[in-house]
Amino acid sequence: MNMKIIVCIKQLVHVYARTGMNPSERFLEPEDKIPMVNPFDEVALEMGLRVKESLGQGEVTLLTLGPIIAESEVRRCLGMGANRLVQIEADQGTDPWRKSFFLARAISEIGAGLILCGKESLDRRSGQVGAYVAHRLGLPFVSAVVSVTMNPGTGTVEAEKRAGRGVREIIKCSLPAVLSVDMGLEVRLPRFEDKQRALSAPFETRVYSEQGDPARTLVRTIFPPRPRPKKVFTPDSRLEAFERIQQLLMGSRVEKKGTMLTGTIETQVEGVVSFLKEHGLAGKKRE
């Protein structure tokens, strides 16, 4: 049996800074954003590749919804070892329920033994799409998975998931299944050879022109967080006047409170211990 693995990858524009001056552009400059593939999805791909390697066979298909906006990153994902990429062109909007419609349709067309996706996306973080896809396909769903063990003989998979507060659950379910993957695995670097191959790999495009299900959520507005109130900086009185003035001139640098421990590892540890003792946080037995 050839194991078909589908990994859903979301391309997104990651906003890492707001350096603009214009409120109408939400204080964004072009260089404040970088197109990338959702890091959770990259981990899901890594998991898919590891499953493929542990089985010794299989095919990993990347599935992405919407236009290709991060081509180099998508190609990098292909270079990591995925076999092909299927792109869905549809009017999907931002609603998870609508998105899952198109994804589920593509997945059922391609056919898969295991569907992996990221636990959530870096930009919207709804964390719902995977669950909706599973619902539409009528498949079992496990969220926040950090590792999997496949049992191809019995057609089941054991998924270890994060259950919060350090608790791990191991959930066994039948295949095919949808797993949403949490951070954890170390994502591999593509080898040069594969990267070169991926540069010219064709994308397979599926155009879905139907309306799909209506959106169940509606985005009213998007607004950046209110900037944190700036703390007035107090220069360190131990410094020379010149350096104090220079620090003031440096303006909005917000210093973190507390003392920086220096010295060897041993003395730093001593510092931490004595701090904890001083504040009654350690050292005494709790009643």
Add this chain to the structure above:
Amino acid sequence: MLTAFDALLFAVAVVILGAGLAQWSSRWLLGQEEVRKGSLTTLLRYFLGSRKILKRPLQGSAHVLVFWGVLLPALVALVSQFRPRLPGTLSNLVSLFLDLLGAATLCALAFILVRRCTKRQEAGPKRTVVPVLVLLGIVVTGFLAQGARLSILGAGFSWQSPVGALFSYVLPASPLLMQWMIRLHFFAVLFLLASLPFTFLRHLVAGSLNVYYKRQNPAGQLRSLIPRSNVPGAGRVSDFSWKQLLDAEACVSCGRCEENCPAAIAETPLSPRKVMQSLQAQMQGGFPLLEQSVSNDEIWSCTTCMACVEHCPVFAEPLDKIMEMRRYRVMGQGALPSEAKAAIRNLLLYKDVYGKGIARRTDWALNRGVPSRSEQTEVLLWVGCSGAFHPRYQETARAMVKILKAGGIRFAILGKEELCCGDPARRLGEESIFAEIAEENIRRIKSHGFEKIVALCPHCFNTLKNEYPSMGGNFAVVHATEYLADMIRLNRIALKYSLPARVALHDPCYLGRGNGIYRPLREIGKAIPGATLLELPRNKEKGFCCGGGGGRMWLHEKPGKRMNLLRAEEVVQSGAEVLGTACPYCLTMLEDGLKNLETGKAPKVMDLVEIVASSIR
């Protein structure tokens, strides 16, 4: 004189020599193709100067004596076969010279023999004793023959041959003895000649060839990828180019690289000598995978400080091999150490190794009136990722701006258009990401029409100066220290405020060994009023690496001691109050090192740029 039989023997020896050399050279000629131009002048200058070998004065001079003490008499003997007519005095002088040279060679050989027999290290040169004994035999039989001849002539002391005369006093006037000695002498020479390709003496040929094909560009310039089908770098010995294999063959395991390698001194698993020797061993036994003999820890312990390249007496380059193996492991196998993966990802996404992003690249210059490109701009100040993002080095960047402004220099920065120069990716073995970034940088610099670039960081400097030209970026690049030294010399800035302190200098590898820049650092140091300049025990070519280069900044310190601590101890012991350096990595590593030592009053680490700025404020 040569009889027909002798000539036949000689021919046989030469044939064996030729066959041996042919068999030996087939070993390294299997390497990949590479175009290298040889330089006869380099070779001649190398032989006549013997500068490299004399860096160890005692052993070096013994080596030089043996070299000339064997070569010159052999030449004279060869020439004398044609019975040239020489005026009496000249031939007497030649005789005197050869006699004295022979005596000196005898001493040198004895010294070498004693050293080889007493200092037997595991990794030291192998198969050396027999050739040295044969050489010794040649010189001794030569003197015995000469002594016997003088004794037969009964001339007593002769000034043309003082040492031979000494022998003649104790030798009988026996023609038979003289004949025997001449025979022995001749046979020993033939034996040496025929056995040359199979013993340690092969290094005569291998070393000379390696010097002949020596690279003519600065040591900081990494070789480009060998264009080959799919495999980047070297996974097997046969993936190296022929010159790289010749390098390995030329290695005599003298250990000078190891003595100067910071990784070896810090007791990490890496020894450049061991790398070269295991390559040599692999070339003889099939072509197994290199991973079997050179471990990951070894490869990733290298700081690419170029000490091994600098100190190799035959210009072999262990660094070059290590880089090739890194390339294979990273690009061929995707096996970059996990801690460095983040840096590479950041480089890809944010175009800098600190992962702060282009949007924040000019934050250090905010409200400081740092000019961007205009009509009158003369030079481009290349700030680099450290200058732009590292909180400590941002101060240096600001200091540089202050100095340039004080000097009335019309400069500009690329600002948000500047990307990482690509050095970290390249030294970590990720050649394709380096190429991507470098091409983009070159395009941007060109589009603004900059021709002269002042680079703040030695690593950027080296990359821009040495590695961009092969990708089409020919710019006049100078390092900040060079530029400041020029400004001081031309009186464009006045250093008014004194720095009454003992200032020690730490040579960054990529300035010093990489590009031969030592003087400007010292000129700047001397120009600072009130400062007393100190040299650390390991300085200039012997300068000790801080441990941050070659991507080590983004790798964990696993085995061995920490290089920055070793250097920091040296700095403290030198009694310096200020340590002047010129590299962001050195600054960070040594500052950390000095803090970790916890001495009472640790020397303050400053970039020379900062020292100059503090003097003009």
